[in-house]
Amino acid sequence: MENKTMxxxxxxxxxxxxxxxIMAFVYLSxxxxxxxxxxxxxxxxxxxxxxxxxxCSSGTFWLAERNYNSGNxxxxxxxxxxxxxxxxxxxxxxxxxxxxxxxEEQIKISNSLFGTAFYTVTGFHGxxxxxxLIILLVLLSMIIAGDFNHxxxxxxxxxxxxxxxxxxxxxxxxxxxxxxxxxxLLK
Amino acid sequence: MDEAFNIPEPQxxxxxxxxxxxxxxxxxxxxxxHKQIGIMxxxxxxxxxxxxxxxxxxxxxxLAVPENHFLSPQVYNQIFTMHGTTMIFFVLMPSVLGxxxxxxxxxxxxxxxxxxxxxxxxxxxxxxxxxLLYFSFVAGGAPNAGWFNYAPLNEKxxxxxxxxxxxxxxxxxxxxxxxxxxxxxxxxxxxxxIKGMRIKQLPLFVWMVLVNSFLILAAIPPLxxxxxxxLLDRQLNAHFFTTGGSALLWQHxxxxxxxxxxxxLILPSFGIYSEVFQVYSGxxxxxxxxxxxxxxxxxLLAFGVWMHHMFAVGSGLVVNGxxxxxxxxxxIPTGVKIFNWLATMYGGTIRFTVSMLFAxxxxxxxxxxxxxxxxxxxxxxxxxLTDTYYxxxxxxxxxxxxxFFGILSGLFYWFPKMxxxxxxxxxxxxxxxxxxxxxxxxxxIQHILGILGMPRRVYTxxxxxxxxxxxxISSVSAFIMGIAGLLLVIIVYHGLKxxxxxxxxxxxxxxxxWMAASPPALKNFDSLxxxxxxxxxxxxxxxxxxxxx
Numbered sequence: 001m002e003n004k005t006m007x008x009x010x011x012x013x014x015x016x017x018x019x020x021x022i023m024a025f026v027y028l029s030x031x032x033x034x035x036x037x038x039x040x041x042x043x044x045x046x047x048x049x050x051x052x053x054x055x056c057s058s059g060t061f062w063l064a065e066r067n068y069n070s071g072n073x074x075x076x077x078x079x080x081x082x083x084x085x086x087x088x089x090x091x092x093x094x095x096x097x098x099x100x101x102x103x104e105e106q107i108k109i110s111n112s113l114f115g116t117a118f119y120t121v122t123g124f125h126g127x128x129x130x131x132x133l134i135i136l137l138v139l140l141s142m143i144i145a146g147d148f149n150h151x152x153x154x155x156x157x158x159x160x161x162x163x164x165x166x167x168x169x170x171x172x173x174x175x176x177x178x179x180x181x182x183x184x185l186l187k
Numbered sequence: 188m189d190e191a192f193n194i195p196e197p198q199x200x201x202x203x204x205x206x207x208x209x210x211x212x213x214x215x216x217x218x219x220x221h222k223q224i225g226i227m228x229x230x231x232x233x234x235x236x237x238x239x240x241x242x243x244x245x246x247x248x249x250l251a252v253p254e255n256h257f258l259s260p261q262v263y264n265q266i267f268t269m270h271g272t273t274m275i276f277f278v279l280m281p282s283v284l285g286x287x288x289x290x291x292x293x294x295x296x297x298x299x300x301x302x303x304x305x306x307x308x309x310x311x312x313x314x315x316x317x318x319l320l321y322f323s324f325v326a327g328g329a330p331n332a333g334w335f336n337y338a339p340l341n342e343k344x345x346x347x348x349x350x351x352x353x354x355x356x357x358x359x360x361x362x363x364x365x366x367x368x369x370x371x372x373x374x375x376x377x378x379x380x381i382k383g384m385r386i387k388q389l390p391l392f393v394w395m396v397l398v399n400s401f402l403i404l405a406a407i408p409p410l411x412x413x414x415x416x417x418l419l420d421r422q423l424n425a426h427f428f429t430t431g432g433s434a435l436l437w438q439h440x441x442x443x444x445x446x447x448x449x450x451x452l453i454l455p456s457f458g459i460y461s462e463v464f465q466v467y468s469g470x471x472x473x474x475x476x477x478x479x480x481x482x483x484x485x486x487l488l489a490f491g492v493w494m495h496h497m498f499a500v501g502s503g504l505v506v507n508g509x510x511x512x513x514x515x516x517x518x519i520p521t522g523v524k525i526f527n528w529l530a531t532m533y534g535g536t537i538r539f540t541v542s543m544l545f546a547x548x549x550x551x552x553x554x555x556x557x558x559x560x561x562x563x564x565x566x567x568x569x570x571x572l573t574d575t576y577y578x579x580x581x582x583x584x585x586x587x588x589x590x591f592f593g594i595l596s597g598l599f600y601w602f603p604k605m606x607x608x609x610x611x612x613x614x615x616x617x618x619x620x621x622x623x624x625x626x627x628x629x630x631x632i633q634h635i636l637g638i639l640g641m642p643r644r645v646y647t648x649x650x651x652x653x654x655x656x657x658x659x660i661s662s663v664s665a666f667i668m669g670i671a672g673l674l675l676v677i678i679v680y681h682g683l684k685x686x687x688x689x690x691x692x693x694x695x696x697x698x699x700x701w702m703a704a705s706p707p708a709l710k711n712f713d714s715l716x717x718x719x720x721x722x723x724x725x726x727x728x729x730x731x732x733x734x735x736x
Contacts, residue, residue, distance in 0.1 A: 002301050002374050009370045009404060016408035020443070024412065024427070024436060033431035110424035113431050120419060120427075 003158040011165040014128070018169050021124060022176055025117040029181075036181065038114040041105050043097070044178050050093025051174055054129070057086035058167040061160055068156050073143065080140050083163070087133045094126050118177065125166070125173055132166045135159050197223075200706045201606070219303035222707060224310050225289025226605060231314050232281040232594075237672070238321075239273035242266050244669050247629075251662035253650040263646035264331035265350070269320075271334030272354065275452070276361055277317040279586065282594045283455045284309070284368050287396045289605065291372055293700035294390045296381025296718065298711045301374040305367050312364025320357030323350040330354035333644060335445060336417070338428030338437035343421050352421055355414040362407045362414075369403035372396055381699070384718040390698045391478055395458030398482045399451055402489065406447035413440035435500060442493035450489045452586065454482055456593025457524060460546045463596050464528050466696050467543040468535030471722060471734065474527045481520035488517050498569045507566045514564035521557060525550060540694075541615035545596035548623050552588025556581060559634065574644075577637025583630045595622075602679075603693045607705040608686030614678050621671035628664025632657050697722040 028034055064079035098119075101107045107115045139159055142148065148156070194217045195209035201223075205211035215223060245266055249258040258266065288309075292300055300306045323329045328348030332340040341351050376389070376397050389397070417437070419425040426432040457478075465472050472478060494502060494510040528550060537543065559581040563569050572578065602610050636657050641648060648654055692701040701724055703711050720726055720734035 002378050005377060006302065006370055006374050009373055010366075013366050013370075013404040013408055016405050017412055020409045020412035020440060024416070024440070027436055027439070028427070028433060031431075031433050033426070109419065110426075113426050116419070116425040116427055116432065120416065120425070124415070 001154070003154045004161065007158045007161040011161060014165065015169070018121075018124070018172070021121045022172060025121050025177065028113055028117045031113060033113045034117075035112060035114055038105070038107055038112055039118075039177075039181050041101065041107065042178055043100075044182065047093065047097055047174070047178060050090050050097075051170060053086045053093070054090040054167055054170055057083045057090070058164050060086060061163050065156055065160055068148070073149070077140065077143055080136065080143065084133060084136050084140065087129055087136070091126060091129055091133075094122065121173055121177065125169055128166050128169065132163050135162065197709055200709055201226075219307045220709070221288050221292050221300045221303065221306060222605070222711075224306050225285045225287075227310055228281045228285025228288065228313070229598075231310075231317065232278050232285060235273050235277040235281075235317055237676075239270055239278055240669060240672050242270040242273065244665060246270065247662040247665040249646060250648070250658050252659065253648055253655045255647050258646060260646040261331070264644075265329040267644055268330050268333050268336075268354075272320065272330065272358075273317075274586070275334060275448070276358055277313070277320070279452045279590050279594070280361070280365060281313055283399075283452060283590075284313070284365065286392075286459065286594070286597055286601075287372055287399070287455060288368060290601065290700060291375055291393055291396055292379065293604075293703055293707060293711055294393050294698050295376065295379060295384060296699045296712060296715045297375065297379035299379075300371050301379060302371050305371050309364040309368035309371065312367070313361045316357045316359070316361030316364065318357075319353055319360060323348075323353035326350075326353060335441050336437075337441075338417070338434040339430075341417055341421075341437070342429050344429075352418065355418045355421075359411055359414045362411050365403050366407050369400035372400045373404075376400075381715055381718055384723075387476075387479075388718060388721050390458075390721070391461035391472060391475065392455070392458035394479045395454045395461070395482055398486050399454040402447050402451050402454065402486045405490065406444050406451060408444075409440045410444035410448075413437060413444070416440075435497075438497050438500065439493070442496040443490070445496065446493045447486075447489040449585065450485055452590045453593070454485070456549075456590045456597075457482065459593045459597040459600070460528060460549060462698065463542050463546045463600055464531045466600075466694050467538045467540060467546075468532045469538075469695075470531055470535040471697075471725075472527065473530035473533075474523075475721060477523055478527050481523045484520040485517065488513065488520070492517060495564055495569070498566050499573045511564050511566050515561060518557065518561050525554060540599065541610070541612055541619050542596045542599035544616070544619050545592045545599070548619075549588060549592040549596070552584055552592065552623075552626070555631075556584030556588050559584065572637055574642055575637035576633040576641045576643055579643050580630045580633035580637060583626075583633075587626055587630070600694065601700075602682060603689030604700055604703075604705050604707070606683060606686070607689055608682050609689045609693065610678055610682040610686060614674070614681070618671055618674045618678060621667055621674065625664045625667030625669075625671055629661050629668060632661050632664075636661075692724070695728075697725045699723055702727075 029036075029039075060079050060083045064076050064083060067073075067075040067079060101115075101118075107118075109115050109119045136159065139156065195214050197214055197218065197220065198210055202210045202214045204215070206213070215227065218224060218227075245258065246263070249255055249263060288300060288306055292298065320330075326349050328350045330336065330341075330346070330350035330353065331348075332346055332351060336351065336354060339345055376393060380389075416425070416427040420427050420429060420432075428434050428437045461472055461478055491513045492510060494506060495514040498507055498510075528546075532547075559577070563572070563578075563581065599610055599615060602608075636654070637643075639651075639653060639657075641654060648658070689705045691703065691705050693705075694701070699712075699715065699718075700707075702715065716723060716727055722734050726733040
């Protein structure tokens with residue numbers, strides 16, 4: 001219980017952090033230097049596709065956890081590996097999107113207010129995905145080493161709280177940065 | 188030398204500081220014991236208190252007479268920035284957290300924090316954050332945009348030296364440490380209470396720590412977000428607060444952190460006063476539920492008042508009106524507490540120890556600070572007085588007269604528990620009077636200077652009527668505070684070396700920490716009675732008149 005409560009508190013404080021970043025994005029989008037034209041360059045379709053990978057990874061983690069609870073270690077390893085793979089696919093998508101914006105659209109953190117806000121919010125989220133992947137990789141190697149074979153541990157559940165959180169944050173980021181401007185609600 | 192390096196296991200509760208054995212300095216550095224970590228937090232605070240105090244005295248020398256050129260404007264900017272930043276982030280924060288991690292397990296009958304290594308992590312992040320901040324002095328110049336570091340002054344084109352980068356990094360690190368400690372404290376309080384102790388039976392200090400930890404979790408992230416942004420602006424030429432972006436965004440984020448921060452600094456002190464008033468009045472607290480609940484109210488209101496720091500930016504009457512009203516609301520839960528403490532003293536057999544004197548003085552000074560605060564929530568008064576010495580006076584009355592008096596009160600109250608030795612009460616009373624007289628002389632007069640129109644943060648001033656006299660009085664009084672500070676160093680040193688041996692329970696206390704040895708053994712408790720009330724030790728001493736019956 002202690003571990004899970006600890007992670008929930010950390011997730012709570014992280015949620016405040018992202019709330020501030022996202023609110024800063026919204027705030028800056030009302031500043032005159034903010035170019036909505038640049039925001040239109042975002043590809044909702046391809047990013048949406050890669051987002052699906054991240055959203056699915058929450059489901060695969062849930063499957064992994066279920067297999068841990070029922071003692072099926074083979075499937076646990078399998079679903080955990082799929083989760084990690086999906087996380088990497090998401091990061092690949094983010095890298096691809098950055099490359100496109102930087103090289104073809106010439107939108108940089110230093111030459112546009114949209115770029116400043118966009119790279120900060122998505123970059124911090126990407127950083128959290130990387131941290132989550134490191135946690136999951138450590139977890140996977142511990143499982144392979146047999147550290148979880150005996151007794152019940154809250155560690156997998158605790159790591160899961162963090163991974164689901166990273167997923168939920170992206171849902172918020174994707175909604176605010178990609179979807180809402182299309183609906184003309186923010187302007 | 189393939190031998191594995193072993194982390195020394197402690198053999199005594201308070202090891203010395205020798206470097207030749209592993210039961211000295213090495214033991215302290217590698218410690219995960221909540222008591223040692225609590226003491227180290229306070230030593231960090233003490234170190235930075237001395238530095239921050241010297242910075243303050245340098246400012247008062249500069250301001251003692253009109254048209255003075257003791258310090259250049261550039262140096263003066265760095266000094267007031269470093270003074271404020273040091274005192275808030277590296278004196279008050281570590282003191283508050285130090286008392287919290289030292290006392291929380293002892294008061295709830297636990298032997299350790301929930302996550303001992305996370306506890307050590309929190310301490311060292313705070314300490315290294317402070318070192319990083321001070322490294323700026325050798326890296327080209329300290330930060331110079333004030334402790335709240337307003338944009339665009341914090342941008343590269345206004346502040347070229349790397350001071351503000353170190354400001355951002357140092358505060359970020361210590362902020363991460365504070366968050367880690369807050370998480371640790373909450374989990375400890377929720378899961379490590381002794382059998383029978385319900386949440387409604389927590390000692391009030393622990394109640395305040397619990398509320399405060401949630402406040403830390405919610406308040407530090409806005410600061411960290413703002414610090415990340417300023418670093419991106421300065422290092423990668425981003426545009427958050429520069430031309431094209433919005434300088435106002437910094438103020439919003441900073442005060443969304445900054446206002447809760449001042450409550451983070453005072454809530455644990457409220458907890459200390461609540462313990463001190465009870466024990467030295469020989470009575471239980473009047474209105475436990477009100478003290479606890481009003482703290483929750485303060486914590487929630489803390490997030491709805493940040494724009495009262497920004498009345499002068501021109502947000503419009505509706506916004507100003509809202510934040511004016513919400514700021515006045517704060518006066519209610521705070522006022523409730525003042526009456527709780529007064530009623531606790533009423534009819535009690537009061538012992539005027541140094542600790543109690545500071546608690547009583549707090550009631551007066553904090554009420555003055557509170558009233559000037561209420562005055563500030565009235566927008567036209569704020570417009571008239573913003574950025575004058577009236578603000579300086581107000582914030583020092585609440586931060587020193589509120590938070591710091593609590594730290595001192597707690598120091599004199601729990602020092603026997605922490606070290607096993609008593610502090611000299613007679614010398615302590617000298618310290619009390621010197622400090623209180625110096626404090627009022629320094630800052631009360633600054634209210635008047637502010638009303639006369641003297642702006643803060645300007646390195647010198649013209650010889651206008653009364654300016655010179657009042658500033659001189661303020662500077663002389665500041666040196667009285669400085670002398671008091673030195674006296675405190677002597678008192679603490681003398682207490683450690685030659686102080687009378689303290690028994691387990693020198694003050695006839697009510698809560699569980701007084702059942703442990705003084706200083707507490709490596710393992711805090713071997714056995715404890717079942718807790719059935721808010722004053723378990725009282726119950727044990729007075730079986731005929733128990734609280735729970």
